[in-house]
Amino acid sequence: xxxxxxxxxALNEALAQEMERDESxxxxxxxxxxGAGAPGEDDAWGGVLGVTKGLxxxxxxxxxxxxxxxxxxxxxxxxxxxxxxxxxxxLMFVDFMGVCFDQIYNQAAKFRYMFGGKxxxxxxxRTMYGAGLRAAAQHSQCLYPLFxxxxxxxxxxxxxxxxxxxxxxxxxxxxxxxxxxxxxxxYDMSGPVPEESYALPFGEANVVREGGDVTIxxxxxxxxTSLEAAGQLAADGVQCEVVDLRTxxxxxxxxxxxxxxxxxxxxxxxEAHPRCSIATDISALVARKAFGALRAPIEMVTAPxxxxxxxxxxxxxxxxxxxxxxxxxxxVTGWTR
Amino acid sequence: MTDTVExxxxxxxxxxxxxxxxxxxxxFEERVHAEFATGEIPGFVHLYAGEEASAxxxxxxxxDRDTIASTHRGHGHCIARGVDVSEMMAEIYGRKxxxxxxxxxxxxxxxxxxxxxxxxxxxxxxxPLICGTALAAKLKGxxxxxxxxxxDGGSNQGTTLESMNLASVWNLPAIFVAENNGYAETTSSTxxxxxxxxxxxxxxxxxxxxxxxxxxxxxVHEAAxxxxxxxxxxxxxxxxxxxxxxxxxxxxxxxxxxxxxxxEHARAELDCLKRFAGRVTETGELAxxxxxxxDAEVAALIDRVVDEAKAAPLPTEADLLTDVYVRY
Numbered sequence: 001x002x003x004x005x006x007x008x009x010a011l012n013e014a015l016a017q018e019m020e021r022d023e024s025x026x027x028x029x030x031x032x033x034x035g036a037g038a039p040g041e042d043d044a045w046g047g048v049l050g051v052t053k054g055l056x057x058x059x060x061x062x063x064x065x066x067x068x069x070x071x072x073x074x075x076x077x078x079x080x081x082x083x084x085x086x087x088x089x090x091l092m093f094v095d096f097m098g099v100c101f102d103q104i105y106n107q108a109a110k111f112r113y114m115f116g117g118k119x120x121x122x123x124x125x126r127t128m129y130g131a132g133l134r135a136a137a138q139h140s141q142c143l144y145p146l147f148x149x150x151x152x153x154x155x156x157x158x159x160x161x162x163x164x165x166x167x168x169x170x171x172x173x174x175x176x177x178x179x180x181x182x183x184x185x186x187y188d189m190s191g192p193v194p195e196e197s198y199a200l201p202f203g204e205a206n207v208v209r210e211g212g213d214v215t216i217x218x219x220x221x222x223x224x225t226s227l228e229a230a231g232q233l234a235a236d237g238v239q240c241e242v243v244d245l246r247t248x249x250x251x252x253x254x255x256x257x258x259x260x261x262x263x264x265x266x267x268x269x270x271e272a273h274p275r276c277s278i279a280t281d282i283s284a285l286v287a288r289k290a291f292g293a294l295r296a297p298i299e300m301v302t303a304p305x306x307x308x309x310x311x312x313x314x315x316x317x318x319x320x321x322x323x324x325x326x327x328x329x330x331x332v333t334g335w336t337r
Numbered sequence: 338m339t340d341t342v343e344x345x346x347x348x349x350x351x352x353x354x355x356x357x358x359x360x361x362x363x364x365f366e367e368r369v370h371a372e373f374a375t376g377e378i379p380g381f382v383h384l385y386a387g388e389e390a391s392a393x394x395x396x397x398x399x400x401d402r403d404t405i406a407s408t409h410r411g412h413g414h415c416i417a418r419g420v421d422v423s424e425m426m427a428e429i430y431g432r433k434x435x436x437x438x439x440x441x442x443x444x445x446x447x448x449x450x451x452x453x454x455x456x457x458x459x460x461x462x463x464x465p466l467i468c469g470t471a472l473a474a475k476l477k478g479x480x481x482x483x484x485x486x487x488x489d490g491g492s493n494q495g496t497t498l499e500s501m502n503l504a505s506v507w508n509l510p511a512i513f514v515a516e517n518n519g520y521a522e523t524t525s526s527t528x529x530x531x532x533x534x535x536x537x538x539x540x541x542x543x544x545x546x547x548x549x550x551x552x553x554x555x556x557v558h559e560a561a562x563x564x565x566x567x568x569x570x571x572x573x574x575x576x577x578x579x580x581x582x583x584x585x586x587x588x589x590x591x592x593x594x595x596x597x598x599x600x601e602h603a604r605a606e607l608d609c610l611k612r613f614a615g616r617v618t619e620t621g622e623l624a625x626x627x628x629x630x631x632d633a634e635v636a637a638l639i640d641r642v643v644d645e646a647k648a649a650p651l652p653t654e655a656d657l658l659t660d661v662y663v664r665y
Contacts, residue, residue, distance in 0.1 A: 075465020
């Protein structure tokens with residue numbers, strides 16, 4: 001039965017249900033219980049985001065606090081995955097990939113291929129991404145395009161509490177290494193989530209709004225920005241089809257192409273930087289495989305090619321908003337040769 | 338150098354196994370060295386000759402519960418862990434019959450079924466992984482230990498230092514084996530390692546640090562045996578530093594102009610195989626004829642695996658796209 005819970009609670013529920021179901025699922029990360037070795041509470045934080053709160057007492061010995069040593073504990077999660085565990089490691093901010101990236105892209109991502117198909121590395125690395133909390137340049141990046149670029153990794157970006165639970169459940173059950181991106185502005189978002197366990201398949205985009213005039217392909221937090229824009233545009237008689245990719249690796253090319261075949265127009269909305277991004281990737285896909293259907297040039301709505309600024313005044317214009325999406329849609333619908 | 342280690346009694350079979358494994362590594366590496374010079378072996382190859390006592394001294398204490406992670410100089414660790422020598426040679430030749438179906442090469446030979454989590458092209462890549470396999474063994478209660486081999490170069494990587502700290506914090510059954518062969522590529526460890534010994538760093542991570550003559554199988558075996566037994570019993574990690582040198586360059590093709598005569602000295606005076614043979618024949622545990630028989634057997638094995646590798650099929654275009662994911 002579905003009831004409204006937050007994105008954070010949905011993630012916690014997925015972890016708890018999978019830990020209940022499968023003893024090999026373990027959780028590790030900085031302050032994932034919180035208070036290790038300290039005189040006060042020993043489940044003090046449940047991660048800086050509170051996602052793992054309560055698991056420490058429910059699953060004794062299976063929630064591990066770590067030193068601030070991302071190379072060591074992300075690598076340990078990967079090593080444990082090769083040895084029969086299903087670790088879920090928390091990389092607090094994806095910006096911290098810089099101090100552990102080798103373990104992810106040179107080790108986990110390559111074991112299966114490099115070892116001739118003989119390795120299985122079922123690790124999940126949960127990480128927080130995105131701008132909006134005035135967290136500035138080193139705590140606000142998207143970076144999922146970097147991981148999407150790496151063969152051997154799967155990259156997942158849930159946009160809603162429902163998707164957060166279903167996709168995390170799938171990530172834990174999946175036998176490949178999964179990068180699981182949680183947008184920091186979504187943790188408090190509420191939505192209907194079934195109590196029972198369920199897994200959403202990877203590589204299946206979600207058409208979150210149907211419409212015949214313009215296809216908006218988007219992901220993560222930008223799904224909500226795009227839906228807001230689509231709502232405004234509908235009042236003007238422009239019907240947008242909004243496609244939430246859900247996973248960038250694997251990528252559901254068919255749903256994107258089918259939608260553009262129907263609408264003839266594409267706007268890609270992506271919070272990441274504009275170069276070598278999901279926006280450029282989707283644009284290239286459609287330009288190559290649905291060129292004949294296009295009735296206007298493709299538009300991209302992205303963050304600028306700058307670090308994420310701190311000041312409220314700057315960050316608010318850095319993050320793509322509904323107005324920019326509306327403008328882009330009007331550009332493609334108003335385009336004439 | 339004199340042998341001062343009081344060794345535990347090893348059975349005749351065990352001693353023969355040790356000698357056979359060390360001799361196999363030596364023959365394998367000497368042969369790869371010769372074959373590489375013909376131009377038939379592609380890519381980068383880093384040879385382990387001279388360091389055999391380390392891999393065999395450590396791994397002869399391990400069993401099916403245990404896991405090791407190796408380095409770019411990994412052939413010796415693979416052989417010591419029982420990885421199939423024929424498949425290894427085929428892998429080095431890039432053949433479909435290789436340990437990794439030709440997709441890994443010398444730097445990525447792995448056999449997880451043998452507890453060998455891979456040679457590794459990244460210096461310092463292995464220690465974090467070993468924390469994970471050790472954690473898995475601890476949580477499952479198997480009694481297994483995990484060993485990270487790394488070089489003097491790897492001892493300066495943050496990954497290694499972080500991993501030693503984590504292994505102590507989590508009290509993991511993990512052994513850190515620093516194979517100090519004197520050089521990180523061309524750079525002397527007397528220059529690049531700021532402490533007098535790599536083993537001195539153990540104190541900073543709350544674990545025992547042991548310095549071992551890496552040319553002395555018995556010294557290595559004894560030190561590893563003690564550390565591994567402690568780890569199995571829940572006593573936590575140990576750092577063991579092997580001091581020795583490698584007989585070849587950083588990679589095949591290295592002209593080694595940074596070196597000055599120590600290889601000749603080591604081969605003549607310190608060599609692990611000569612010392613092992615000297616001791617076991619002196620004590621009468623093995624006869625020269627026993628060792629000679631092993632030498633002949635190993636020489637035939639290496640001849641055979643080189644022939645097999647050269648004759649083996651190459652991977653085909655269809656293999657290019659497979660095994661990126663379990664399911665995608």
